[in-house]
Amino acid sequence: MKVDMYLDPSLAYRPEVAPELSASKASFRNYTAGPLLDRVFSTYKLMHTHQTVDFVNRKHIQFGGFSHKKMTVMEAVNMLDDLVDESDPDVDFPNSFHAFQTAEGIREAHPDKDWFHLVGLLHDLGKILALWGEPQWAVVGDTFPVGCRPQASVVFRDSTFQDNPDLQDPRYSTELGMYQPYCGLENVLMSWGHDEYLYQVMKFNRFSLPPEAFYVVRFHSFYPWHTSGDYLQLCSQQDLRMLPWVQEFNKFDLYTKSPELPDVDSLRPYYQRLIDKYCPGILSW
Template identity: 65%
Template sequence: MDNYVAGLSLFGGKNANLGPDPSLAYRPNLEMNDTIERKDYRNFENGSLIDRVFNTYKLMHTNQTLDFVNQKHSVWASCNHTQMKMMDAIMSLDKLVDESDPDVDFPNSFHAFQTAEGIRQAHPDNDWFQLVGLIHDVGKTMAFWGEPQWAVVGDTFPVGCKFQNSIVFRGNTFLDNPDEKSPSYNTEYGIHETNCGLDKVFMSWGHDECLYRVLKYNNCSIPDQGLYMIRFHSFYPWHSHGDYMHLCNEKDLLMLPWVQQFNKFDLYTKTTELPDVDKLKPYYQSLIDKYCPGILKW
């Protein structure tokens, strides 16, 4: 699988001072639909949803501190909020619209099936990859247990070390984050060691880490490549911009191309042509039964 080359693109226009859009640094080939304009995705500069998106990120960048992340790990690590089947969790996303997404304004369950079908078309023999496309956002169910969207959705980034410029809306959105002013946290490594590995890095809390913890807790059999896709698909400063490489170990670098491969399906399958979910359900239920069957603890 190719390891794609990332370049640097910064915002233009009236919001240029808000920082770079990390997705613009990474534009893989759009294999499944060449008619879609790639520039139309992850547009953090303008558009009908931009105010909602910016406000979500401002709250996220103000409140996502190392202490906050540690607190969320303690709240969610025991998976004692509810018990439900994976398909029920996916369909519950019908009630959720992601306030950080500048591309679409329809429920997340449709995006789940769009992503899975894009992967299925390109990788018909790789069923675990298709399943990852279906379930990758299911951690957003945290919003139904009182978590604010800025602790559920959006791009992720390490805490406990310097906030890099590739974080979307980097600009001045971290001014009220106390970790920004901490001499222990605002260096390149902060609390982390050189090449410690992303498994030991504290990431801003969100749906990626939540679902990863659920899958591990329930002993689901998705391979490491899929778990990396789930855990780090929102980590755009890493997989799209090449930042935070000084924290990565050898395994992270081996897994990076898999996360980048997943990213193009996550982004470029978003269209207003919604899938026939009822028709697709039986096939994807068979994948759920294979890799994460039964009633799961969340």
């Protein structure tokens, strides 16, 4: 399999991230013109217009009661059968297959870390927000801190933030914005989406996974940080210690995407055992 056929579309707008893939990328997918560009740009334009400090705080309140549904983890995985991620237009199969592909890639490379296998299965479960009526610009795509000026590697940074009111507010429009230097990402208000929602679900339901699992789930879409090295002025030493785990996870999140779909039925018993070990029973979502 040529992994460059299945790159996260956002990478196409940050060619410096993966220069070794640039030469062959164009021969597989055109990310510079046509309907793909329009669709991805539209998603990020909406995101970068409406993701503000006020919006994110309201979403934390709206979903912070975990009263939307009672279900098991595997039932949530099954819900992703009905979701195709708008920010990943190269993949036209349901997100549930991507969950198993990511998990199996990690399982092959790290056979002794069953908690990491489970993170692969879990990581995108927050996208069920899109099945509850939330617009995809508030669910999928790269995340970034609100409350400070977006940094250079944020996708479409120069062409999508013009209508974001926070950037006209002196409290939020500087490099540090409302934050203190090196305050730690746990003290940063990230744009709202599936990462933050699932992280909060995991905390509320007391998943017995290690801290690394919570961290990977919370920041796996924060590409400007873990892939481009931006926002280091907000990071604590703990963030820098955790960064290699996010980067390791990202390899499987991106490069296990393939049209050769896994035999999900044969995999379910193994992952059900992990669910029973780390996050059993009926959970609050």
